[in-house]
Amino acid sequence: MPKVVKTTINVEGRVSEQFAIVEGAELPPWGEHEELGIVGYPAPRIDGAARVSGEARYTYDVQLPGMVYGRLVRAKQASAKITRIDVRKAKAVRGVVDVMTYENVPDIEMSGRQTRLLSDDVRFAGQTIAVVVAVDPYVAADAAALIEVEYAERPLVADPEAALAADAVKVQPDKPNNLLNGKPRIKERGDVAAGFAAADEIAAVTVRTPTALHNAFETHGCVAHWEGDQLTIYESTQHTFGVREFAAKKLELPMSKVRAVSTFMGGGFGAKFPGSAYTLIAATTAKRLRRPVHLMYDREGENLETGNRGQTLQQVKIGARRDGTLTAIEYSGISEGGAAMGWLPMLEGPASMMYRCPNFRSETSGVLTNLGPMAAFRAPGFVEGMVGLEAAMDELAHKLGMDPLELRRKNIPDTDQLEEKPFSSLPLDECYTRGAAAIGWERRSQPGSQSDGRYRRGIGMASQIWWGGGGPPAYAEMLLNSDGTATVMTGTQDLGTGTRTILAQVAAEELGLPLEQVNVTVGDTLQGPFGPASGGSVTTGSMTPAVRSAANDLRNNLCDIVAQMRDIPQNEIEIRGGMIYRRDQELASVREIMRKLGDVMLQGTGSRGPNPDDVSVVTSGAQFAEVEVDTVTGLVRVLKIVAAHDSGRIMNPQTFNSQIYGGIIQGMGLALTEQRIVDTERGAVLNPNLEFYKLPTIADVPQIENILIDIPDTKANSTGAKGAGEPGIIPTAAAIANAVADALGVRVGTLPITPPRVLEALDAQ
Template sequence: MTTLEAARAVGPGLDRVDAPMKTTGRAPYPNDFSLPGMVHACLVHSTIAAGRVRAIDTTAAETAPGVLAVITHLTAPQLERGPMTLLGPSPPAPLQGDRILHYGQHLAVVVAASPEQARHAAGLVRVDYEPAEPLLDLHDPRAAVVTNPWGLDSDRGDIAAGFAAADVVVGGSYTTPDNTNNPLGLMSTVAAWNGDSLTVHDSTQWPHNVRTTLAAVFKIPESNVRVLAPYVGGGFGAGLRVWPHVILTVLAAREVGKPVKLVLTRPEMFTAVGHRPYSAQQIRIGATRTGELTAIEHEGVSPVAMDDDDYEPVSACSAVSYACPNVRTRDRQVRLNIPCPGSMRAPAEGQGNFALESAIDELAHELGIDPLELRLRNYAEEHPLLGLPWSSKALRECYLQGAERFGWSRRDPRPGSMRDGRWLIGYGLAGVSYPHYQVPCQARASLHRDGSADVRSAATDIGTGTYTIITQLSAELLGLDVSRVHFDLGDSDMPYAPQAGGSGLTGALAGAVHAACRRLVQEFLDVVRDDPDSPLRGAALDDVAVSQGRIHRIGNPDQGESYTDILTRHGLEELSADGRSTPPQPDAAGMATAGAFGAKFVEVRVDPDLGLLRVTRVVSAIDGGRILNEKTATSQIVGGTVGGIGQAMFEETATDAGTGRIANATFGDYLVPVNADVPDMEVIFVGGPDRATPVGTKGVGEIGLVGVAAAVANAVHHATGRRIRSLPITIDQLML
């Protein structure tokens, strides 16, 4: 339904349409909002990890300058726990009892006229504890174990027979540490009540979830809640749940009768908004001497909070990555006195891929087969569990084109054989995937008499480029110049949109916009259906194309007219149409819906005397379906790769084993990659549109991170002969 003129809107590396707002400081982030009469909140936290609050003395805080209220579990009203969501249960409601479940738990909220006064008063609150011995060790036999809570364990074939048929079996134990989401923007909430109506500005990746949750917690209609998040200072998953501090801000605003702002500090971000949980994994892989896989067994265990049900099936990737006839995956969780985990970029896959792809590399070394060749010999042409063809899969092309671009053929397979002076050089690779995820979404498109268009949906843009790609797509579908289209998001009063997470928003939102724009063109055709003055009289949707602000008959561009002419002649100021997308049904379509695939090629250098590790080159070959904007998609892969380097070499949230206190909850102590740690990167996109969705996209938000840690570890083995099974890779592991 588009012409070549319209189609040019999609694909090229268009600059971000929101860039001028951001670079000039005009983009309104949640912590930028200041409302008349607004006051400020500060939290009081537990300094023990388990036990009870025996007494809490707020006298000094209540009489401190500027203080309006101090709310504790003794004075807070009963609050309902938030509802079940697409991502699982809501976190526990705050201040609902004296039980302490983790270090840093919110015990009180102080409201004062200024942030400084609130912070000062919070420091005056005195808590008398009845401590208990916390459960902090994943292997503590006293800890409760949760097995397969979401039914994602898998069995295929006969695992015992598979290992019996193997000529070679490799495997071992792999661990990944807690990592903490650290978006640049501190998580912030501004809440204001007007009678029974509530307006909230929040650092959320899912405005509709915040609206639904707050309505349930405070027992008001959803229509009375409006959540605004037009700009969010990053998220990486931290904004996917409605955390207790959001509820406390809303509660404080209701209690004092004024708008309240709460901005978390950086240390509070380590205990208040989730984290990637630690994983301990056992993996075994069996194969014939010629490299055909006979069995994969992968088991993972991770911690979960005492009163929460976040779940990350780290072993699940092994069930679908290779054409192996016998596979068994198992995941379990252990309840500990820790802050609630949550999604962090590439949840589960980021941890599980490290173990799987490291073990595949170890198998290749044991068999004397090139690691790339081993992966190609066990390539899964069909979905291994469903037995259906993929809706799209260009992983083979990712391997081959990525290897050529990287220069994989120059790799000497002998560990320690490649040098540059004192530096040992290593080449490593990892195959990667991220599962398909899509849920329903809605959008509205409007076209005005001046020839401009507005498109709306309650999505968020956390820096991924949603503003830009939906503007481009809308322009293509309506045959308009990009400058004539305005896309608006981040408002729960707009049509429903799912979360910006799971690499699923682009597919869901693009599908909804596709439907809305097609229906909008149909609205124009309906207007002129019986119009004797219109060259489009009686035309059906499949008979027309759009370009240059006009609708015209296919094959005859002169037989058409502009949107503006139709609206003017019929006395209309605008026409609007709604659209929705629904997830594809694999069984009905006869195919397995595919997420993104890719291959990561990494070069490292290791100084064997000092244990120094440097990543010097990365090539990412990505099958992301139809790429709507090459520039923003490349940015996503580069950003994800930097996160992967952090996972591989730097990031580790350190918890004191005796107290449960986070010991490195600042940017001075929690290491992340900086410019000097980021090497030359190259990103290539291969493959074509995915046939499961009308627009053909696949999400690329997570795929950039998956596989980087494994590729780095595999490159380290090639450089040094040392097999690294514990992240992050540190100097002491590399001292030769």
């Protein structure tokens, strides 16, 4: 019988109490030394063949009979009121079926980034001001170019530091100081002044991190399709069920009439949560036209409007006693939010919880500008905040004459200082020890003692802490088919993380089937029950226990049936490798039993149980970077990254590695090459493309050694697994920045550490 439970959920530091419905008995967790045969072993991703053959259909690839193509038209001004918008010429183009502007778009109230679907109030260059729909994308582009727009220009501010000035232009009329919530966020524990007074050494740093653009290779967008009163939305999203809920609510449709589909997804990295205007524009237009509407962003629009990791300016001050015990941390930071900001990333997160420190104070602000709005980007706040914290820790170690790693080891927290609870697991010491051994930490020099040759090498490290335990609600269903194959059905989604594969592994493990006999459907609200948003590294921690629970239910049902068919006690039946045993005696294969039953389908349902109340579930780890700086060209080359992360039980070392590698390479981009470039006078983003927004190439990629810590977190949930999507990116930029400082003997405080910045630092030396 379903039970209602109350549980605490922590997603990216936002803690909430939630009711959850839990089905079936909570399974005892797989033990730390549980003998598992499928979970924990490398397995190629089960959807690999579809993805390498071109058969995987992404949202962008959806083609339906009669489908028309939408094109988003962007504002060229950064701050203006549209005084006239004339679409007559555009509409006259042969093949154009509709043009929407603020004058004729349905009046649906929005929250967050947009207040209306389309507006005459332009707050950043690149804001969508019209949508042209035509029979072909080329026709839509032709027509878009013919839309005439007149603007009443307003003053603009496109630099967050300038936006803080007393006389700065207001980005939003109701925010006089351009601050999110009108004021800084302050967090405090203990007595910082007393802490600094008790310190023997104090280090202070100022660092800047750039605005980073997600650049998921599939852009944002959707295809909307009506069949009678039934709406199907194909959307490139991190939350399929969220798309359904959003569309149903805003379009005032019953949820039962809305289907959302995201079977293959070309990357999200935090920016693809439901709630954007394009979904509703596509849905309403498709209804009016009675034709499916394909509405995807192009690369420029993607980079201008759909979100970014806002630039930061951070000041970090840390005090310690002679022996390295931290006495106080003071953190202040601003994070640029663009023209609309829903929330402030937890920049202060690392400073507040990475190391044990009784006295802490932070002041953080979200700053509005006339630039594209921010969105979550893979461990928002923590990637940036770790750069500041770990720079300060290295400077402090230098002042103390202490090994930077020892300083960190000395201050490993014994409790979660935010939740005031013990951690369920925090094997940081092991991450430090094994990581240091793998990089050869003892080779690290003292700052400033580098050779004068063309190339200078350095080693640095940084730590990681993050959540990722997941929680309810998350549900799964399983079907056992008459040929003995099983299907896992759940409405979660696989962004490319490998979710499908580990869910198949869990189901096969619990049910006792070979992996090849299990298939998984995700990304369709009509093909499985509710799955949570894939953000905050929660999917593994939320979904694997739910699937295990469903597989266990199915297994019990199968055992019941075998017990009745063979007239033996249920508790003597075991299923392993697709075979059914009574104790050690082989009875029949699952396939044979199911065949005998004929046209039957056994079912199992399962859910994610509540989180533990008495512990805080986090992921933790460390990365070590070795770099080589070319003093002729200023180019920093990362030679090697060693990563050691605790994500609880590693479900599949192969896809786990890919997650960590991916995080590292994105972190390296932030450290060395990626930055949005803005002409702040004109409010123009100059590189909303892949030509001058420089992603790392294959030639930039270092050797990577990912050490598998692999300690099941048996207190966290029934599989002992936690997320790996975000941990991998959190320490990378910080570790590289510290390694460059080690190589140069001087800190480049502004990321990315590009050749211009290196050459300027060398010139100043």
